[in-house]
Structures are given as structure tokens and as C-alpha cells.
Amino acid sequence: MNQKQLSMAIHSAVFSSLIILGTFIRIPLGPVPIVLANFFVILSGLFLGPLWGSLSVLIYLLLGALGLPVFSAGGGFAVFLGPTGGYLLGYPAGSFLAGLISRINPKRLTVLLLSAGLGTAVIYLLGVPWLIWRISAATGEGVSLARGLLIGMVPFIPGDVLKITAAAIVARSLNRLVSHQ
Template identity: 40%
Template sequence: MSTRARTRHHPGTDIALVAAFAALVAACALLPAIKVAGPVPITLQTFAVLLSGAVLGSRRGFLAVLLYVVAGAAGLPIFSGGAGGPAVLAGPTAGYLVGFPLAAGLCGAIVERLPRRSLVSSVAVFCAGLLSSAVCIHTLGMAGLVLRADMSWATAFDIDKVFWIGDVLKNVAMALVATAVHRAFPDMLGREVLAPLAQPEGTPAA
């Protein structure tokens, strides 16, 4: 007989991973952005945000990206273009920033529930990332444009749709990196695994 047990991680390791992925998101945000129509630039943040969830899982992925957003709101110049401070969260890109940790959490929750064989399939992880980006980042991003930039939903969609091709490419890269990490570190997510039940001494194994 067997039961399910969850692989446990050391709290110190968890904290280090959360901090490391928060730094990765910040680094991707500070790389040169591509300016397109509208107030929202194209950056590599989405790649790092979804990678955090796909590699760390829902809880740690959410915390890593939340740490990035909180640190930026506290004044560290780690948002796109070196911006920082609470004013950014009152600007037109606020919806995208709010959507980042939620997208990481959703992507992680989906990936955690994939069959183990699917973790080495880039297609499954790609779909998890693209769905999370659409539901959280793009939806809340457009809502932020409507609320903070006084746009109609149609105008916000016209701006947001520019990012979709880039998002597909970034999710392809994210899925390739995430599956490579899971091949190298199969217990990274702390998924449930089958473990044998303890048996009384002298009882023969089934």
C-alpha cells in the first residue's frame, strides 16, 4: 500500500529562491524596453514572472513576484525604465503590475497539477503560461488602462493586443527553460509523491 507525501523544502532554501526570482523579474524589467503605441512598453518581465510560477510553484512563485512589486512600490527603481515608488501603482501600467503575482500563482498552480511526464513537455507548460498571462496580466492590464488612463475598453484592447505576439514568444522561451529546470531538479515544485505506508516490524511487504 502507499500514501501521498509532499516533498518538503527547507525554509531557507525557499526564501533564497523567492529572493532570486524576484531579482530575476527586476533584471528583466530593467533590460531595454521596446516602446510601442500607448503607455505600456514591451519588456521581458512576463517571461520572468511566468517562469517564477512554472519553476517554483504557486505559493513561492506568487511570493517572488509579489516581493518584486512591493520592493518597487517601496521606492526601489526596479520597474520598467528604472521607475519606482507608489506613484507607479497609480499609473496606467498598474493593472499589469497587479496581474504579475496573480499570473505567477496561477501558472504555478496549473504546473503543479500536471502529470509528472507533462513537466518534461514544453507544450503543457507553454499552455499554462499563456493561459495565466491572458487571464491575469492582460485582463487586469486592460482594466488598469481603462481606470487609470481614461480609455475605453476598445482602446485598451487595441493597445494590449500589440503584446500578444511577444507574449507567445516569451512563453515559448519560458516553457523551454522551465522544463529544463524540472528535468534537472524533479523535486523543485515540492509535488505530492507516492510513499509507502509504514508497516509493523515483522510484517512482510506486499
């Protein structure tokens, strides 16, 4: 392993830890809590790029799947089958997409904002349908897309706009300090 790979592996481990810490900074809100974890998920892609960023998220998910209580609902594979499972599965895709797009110009704020916004949208794209499916299965009644959006996305938008903005600003500062390319 060369120096750059070692550095990226260490950064990935740090981001896995930050995502775990972000999970414990939460506000309960129905079946899906507001957490700071998604800020670190997106930031991992913006700073580490698509490969290492999504790897840091996959490490977090693996730790949770193995039973460590790193998710807002605890730990174990069963958490993936709960209402937050789709969001968790969306995390690596969101990090990857944010990292991929940000490589266009990782020091330009507008590129980072767009990257973070699209990465967050991917998390919703996987999370909301999963939430609808889980609520429908639990209640025995179909949940409409509009209702699913009201439960699983709309309340989170103001906070996510702040997280997207903060992630872009932090990533721009970090990317100016450290070059991963």
C-alpha cells in the same frame, strides 16, 4: 527553516532579481513598454510553483512600492496608480495561476505552455481594464474596450507568444533538473 524551504527562499530571491533585471530590458511603446519582466514572472510560477513563484513577484512589487526604481516607470507606490499599475497587480496572480496549473505535470511541455498562456492572460485581464481607466481619467474621454485592447494587449501578443514558449521550454528543463515537489 529546513533545507527545502531555504532552497525555495533563495530561488524566490533570485527570481525577484531576475524580474527586476527584466524590467530594464524594455522597448518603449506608448504608455506600456514591452519588458522582459513578465517572462520571469511566468517562469517563477512554472518553476517555483504557485506559492514561492508569487512570493518572488510580491517581493519585487514590495521593493518597488518602497521606492526602489525597479519598475519601468521608476519606483514608489504612485507607479501602481499609473497606466502599468494593473499589469503590476496582475503579476502575482499570473505567476500563481501559471504555477498552480503547471503542477498538474511540471515536466510536460503542453501543460507548461497552457499554464504560461493562462498566467499571461490573467495579467492582461487585470492590466487592460486598468489601462483603460487610467487613459480615460487622464484624457477626460472614455476609452472603449477595443481601443484599450489595441493599446494594451495587441502589440504585445507576438512577443508574449515567444515569452510563453521560452518560459515553458526553460521551465521544463529546470523542472527536470530540480524537483520541488
